[in-house]
Amino acid sequence: MTLDVNANRLQIKAMQLDSLPLRQKMRIISIDWTQISETEGKRLRALGVEIGATVEALHRGILFWRDPLAVRIGRMNIAMRSKTAASIECEADENDG
Amino acid sequence: MTDKSPIIALVGNPNVGKSALFNVLTGARQKIGNYPGVTVERKAGKIMLGNTQAQLLDLPGAYSLDSTSLDEQVTRDVILGRQEGQERPDILAFVADASNLESSLRFALELKALNLPMVLILNMSDLAARDGLELSAQYLSDQLGLDVVETVAVRRRGLDAFTKACASVAERITQSDKNIAIDDNQWRAVLNEEAHLSYRSQSKTLAKGAIISETLTREWTRTLDNILLHPVGGILVLLAIMFLMFQAVYAWSGPPMDLIEGGFEAVGGFVDGAMADGFVKSFLVNGIIAGVGSVLVFLPQILILFFFILLLESTGYMTRAAFVMDRLMSSVGLSGHSFIPLLSSFACAIPGIMATRSISDQKDRLTTILIAPLMTCSARLPVYTMIIGAFIPAQTVGSGVGLQGLVLFGLYIAGILGAMLAALLLRRSVTKGVSSGFLMEMPRYQWPRPRDILIGLWQRAWVFLRRAGTIIFAATVILWLLLTFPKVPIDDPAYEGVSQVDYSIAGRIAGGLEPVVAPIGFNRDIALALIPAMAAREVAVAALATAYAIDGDDEDKVSANLGQKLSGQWSLATALAFLAWFVFAPQCISTIAVTRRETNGWKWPIFMLSYLFALAYVAAAVTYWSAVALGLG
Numbered sequence: 207m208t209l210d211v212n213a214n215r216l217q218i219k220a221m222q223l224d225s226l227p228l229r230q231k232m233r234i235i236s237i238d239w240t241q242i243s244e245t246e247g248k249r250l251r252a253l254g255v256e257i258g259a260t261v262e263a264l265h266r267g268i269l270f271w272r273d274p275l276a277v278r279i280g281r282m283n284i285a286m287r288s289k290t291a292a293s294i295e296c297e298a299d300e301n302d303g
Numbered sequence: 304m305t306d307k308s309p310i311i312a313l314v315g316n317p318n319v320g321k322s323a324l325f326n327v328l329t330g331a332r333q334k335i336g337n338y339p340g341v342t343v344e345r346k347a348g349k350i351m352l353g354n355t356q357a358q359l360l361d362l363p364g365a366y367s368l369d370s371t372s373l374d375e376q377v378t379r380d381v382i383l384g385r386q387e388g389q390e391r392p393d394i395l396a397f398v399a400d401a402s403n404l405e406s407s408l409r410f411a412l413e414l415k416a417l418n419l420p421m422v423l424i425l426n427m428s429d430l431a432a433r434d435g436l437e438l439s440a441q442y443l444s445d446q447l448g449l450d451v452v453e454t455v456a457v458r459r460r461g462l463d464a465f466t467k468a469c470a471s472v473a474e475r476i477t478q479s480d481k482n483i484a485i486d487d488n489q490w491r492a493v494l495n496e497e498a499h500l501s502y503r504s505q506s507k508t509l510a511k512g513a514i515i516s517e518t519l520t521r522e523w524t525r526t527l528d529n530i531l532l533h534p535v536g537g538i539l540v541l542l543a544i545m546f547l548m549f550q551a552v553y554a555w556s557g558p559p560m561d562l563i564e565g566g567f568e569a570v571g572g573f574v575d576g577a578m579a580d581g582f583v584k585s586f587l588v589n590g591i592i593a594g595v596g597s598v599l600v601f602l603p604q605i606l607i608l609f610f611f612i613l614l615l616e617s618t619g620y621m622t623r624a625a626f627v628m629d630r631l632m633s634s635v636g637l638s639g640h641s642f643i644p645l646l647s648s649f650a651c652a653i654p655g656i657m658a659t660r661s662i663s664d665q666k667d668r669l670t671t672i673l674i675a676p677l678m679t680c681s682a683r684l685p686v687y688t689m690i691i692g693a694f695i696p697a698q699t700v701g702s703g704v705g706l707q708g709l710v711l712f713g714l715y716i717a718g719i720l721g722a723m724l725a726a727l728l729l730r731r732s733v734t735k736g737v738s739s740g741f742l743m744e745m746p747r748y749q750w751p752r753p754r755d756i757l758i759g760l761w762q763r764a765w766v767f768l769r770r771a772g773t774i775i776f777a778a779t780v781i782l783w784l785l786l787t788f789p790k791v792p793i794d795d796p797a798y799e800g801v802s803q804v805d806y807s808i809a810g811r812i813a814g815g816l817e818p819v820v821a822p823i824g825f826n827r828d829i830a831l832a833l834i835p836a837m838a839a840r841e842v843a844v845a846a847l848a849t850a851y852a853i854d855g856d857d858e859d860k861v862s863a864n865l866g867q868k869l870s871g872q873w874s875l876a877t878a879l880a881f882l883a884w885f886v887f888a889p890q891c892i893s894t895i896a897v898t899r900r901e902t903n904g905w906k907w908p909i910f911m912l913s914y915l916f917a918l919a920y921v922a923a924a925v926t927y928w929s930a931v932a933l934g935l936g
Contacts, residue, residue: 249366252366
């Protein structure tokens with residue numbers, strides 16, 4: 207692993223966006239673009255999903271499914287499927303906490 | 304500034320209030336059409352910049368020039384001057400959502416990099432204030448070097464500032480601005496990875512810097528979403544809204560329908576009394592008044608349905624409905640994206656099919672187009688309401704739930720289930736492939752804007768009236784001619800007892816078709832109505848009205864209720880089979896035409912026609928024979 211500015215934060219447990227507890231502000235630390243189709247990747251970037259963005263899981267699923275997911279990103283609410291959210295890794299956001 | 308009136312294009316992310324702004328700026332002076340070759344709606348209107356007239360375009364919402372859907376592609380091509388049939392806009396009026404500045408600015412910076420004349424509009428600053436956000440327009444103007452205007456479209460605030468800013472930009476446009484040609488390399492350079500990174504960091508800095516104060520307020524959207532996106536509550540609310548919508552179509556439409564019906568009866572009666580018997584009188588009373596009147600009477604119901612759809616769209620609820628439906632739709636291989644076009648198809652499949660252009664996945668889009676005609680469009684309402692009115696007693700079951708409304712609800716459900724089943728099968732055969740998933744912005748809730756809803760309703764009413772005046776009118780007239788000729792030779796005793804309908808050309812054609820439809824319980828009159836109903840479904844009602852008016856006794860030609868006549872002549876099983884047929888049958892040439900245009904060829908419309916007719920035939924047969932077995936024949 208390369209040493210970068212995030213190295214000291216790695217002690218904090220990183221979590222996938224699809225398994226975040228609801229209503230907790232987190233920060234995106236990595237996105238696995240290989241798991242996301244090109245079109246969807248474009249859309250995600252256009253909606254402001256990028257490393258460093260603050261995210262908050264707001265609502266999850268309908269009836270007994272845990273899918274899709276309503277996520278607050280910046281000042282915007284977006285809906286995405288858990289499968290996509292699973293490619294997005296987050297950690298606790300200390301600044302805005 | 305050159306002598307030609309400048310073209311101003313409203314550009315921006317979806318849901319930033321572009322259309323609301325467009326509506327208040329242009330009022331009724333707007334024209335809706337299509338860009339040649341694509342079915343993306345082209346909305347244009349006229350505005351005054353001081354003393355000069357300008358053309359205002361409302362472009363489809365986009366997040367970037369790097370398009371992912373047909374909508375975004377049109378926006379990009381118009382901006383770059385590459386859209387056929389549209390001159391490049393002289394001024395870009397970029398509409399930004401004041402409370403979600405960062406996302407808007409990313410796109411604005413892309414456009415700014417093209418060096419085209421531009422104005423920045425901070426729209427919905429009232430909503431931002433409600434969210435506890437106060438912004439500095441001056442800061443943005445200084446940093447970006449653009450004119451920045453604050454507007455609240457809903458309250459007509461900032462409109463003068465908008466036209467003034469556009470006028471001043473228009474004054475400054477030079478010939479060299481007009482001559483700017485953007486080639487492929489240039490706009491791609493605007494979009495390269497490095498440029499994008501810089502837009503992102505700039506927009507973040509700008510959005511932060513523009514904030515004067517930010518206080519935490521209790522957000523309405525969050526509170527409402529807790530209910531409307533609740534895992535159980537959300538789906539109950541959606542079902543309740545849809546149920547209310549269909550009950551309202553019946554409950555609210557009574558008085559205006561009586562009024563229209565009464566009006567046509569009065570006109571028919573007047574003409575009947577004022578004219579001598581003969582060809583012209585029969586043409587007017589039986590052909591035009593009975594035929595067109597029987598269709599126009601459904602205008603109130605169609606408007607009520609559109610009213611609900613426009614209301615759900617303008618409040619921001621429609622995307623929540625898509626969220627709630629996504630998981631269910633994904634089980635048949637579709638996504639929540641398809642829900643909005645499908646819900647629009649309840650009003651009419653044509654705007655529904657056109658709305659599929661926002662679906663970026665081509666297979667998803669094709670599947671949605673193919674099942675859109677199964678959603679119960681408003682053109683089926685005349686047929687459904689007439690049959691239900693004639694055969695289903697107007698009683699209540701339970702507390703206040705009308706049986707007629709319940710049957711109507713059932714027909715809608717049948718269409719939905721049919722569509723789901725079709726999607727499931729299509730996704731496993733002809734439109735096989737991996738679904739692209741579900742990703743959409745959910746805008747904040749807003750109070751519906753009465754003005755926008757009224758403009759929307761007026762546009763729908765106009766489309767319906769134009770249809771009634773052209774396609775439906777022509778089909779009715781042709782049918783009347785085919786029913787009237789040749790005349791039964793009255794003097795010839797050999798023809799005594801032969802009805803005019805049987806003897807006419809139309810009757811003979813229907814007679815030929817009867818053996819085909821007899822196994823599904825249809826009689827000759829139905830066969831007769833099905834042919835002209837290909838022009839538009841409502842014509843089935845007009846056709847039956849005309850047929851029974853021609854065969855009817857003289858004195859009750861106009862006044863007698865079509866429903867009463869039908870209930871006297873059809874069995875309940877036949878009526879139910881007729882309803883089942885209309886749930887599935889692709890009885891609308893316009894839908895086929897729009898499918899051909901959207902899929903660029905005849906392959907898919909022909910496929911659509913065949914599978915829907917097959918489905919309709921089977922459904923009608925099953926219904927008829929089940930009803931007969933239950934003793935309803």
